[in-house]
Amino acid sequence: MASLVLGGIGSRIDLPYEKVDELQLAVLTVLGASDLESATIEVDIQDTRVLVTVGPLPSGTSAAPGLHTVLERLADGAESSMRExxxxxAEWVTLTLARSPA
Structure with missing residues (x-):
């Protein structure tokens, strides 16, 4: 479901196919690093970037072996934060993707 939603959003804001594909893979990688059955995906579309936040995740998800390395290659930025x-x-991971201004 996450891939379909992100694909639709990418299409609406004219993200290149490669960027959408990388974003989908990054989100699925974050979700795969946890053992949750469901999560929330928040999307914040700005003039020069798209922020995608995934959570709530078990504490320490962002420290999963190799996750940071993969996310660095797929997104322009990745950071984790704790929210109550x-x-x-719980931990939330925010992915940043650069985009051309509308």
């Missing part, structure tokens, strides 16, 4: 939701702290 309903009294539970």
């Amino acid at each position: 939701t309903d009294g539970v702290s």
Whole structure:
């Protein structure tokens, strides 16, 4: 489902196919590093970049072996942060993808 949603968003904002493909793979890689059955994907479209945040993830997901290396090659930036939701702290990973201004 995540791939379809990201593909649709990429199409609407005229991201090149290669960028959409890399974004989809990056998100699926983050999701694959956790053992969750479901997650939330937030997309923030800005003039010069797209931010995609994935979570909530188990603490330490971003430290999975090789994950950072893969994300560095697929996205223009990747960072993790902790958020508290309903009294539970969880990790969220934000991927940054550069885009040409509209």
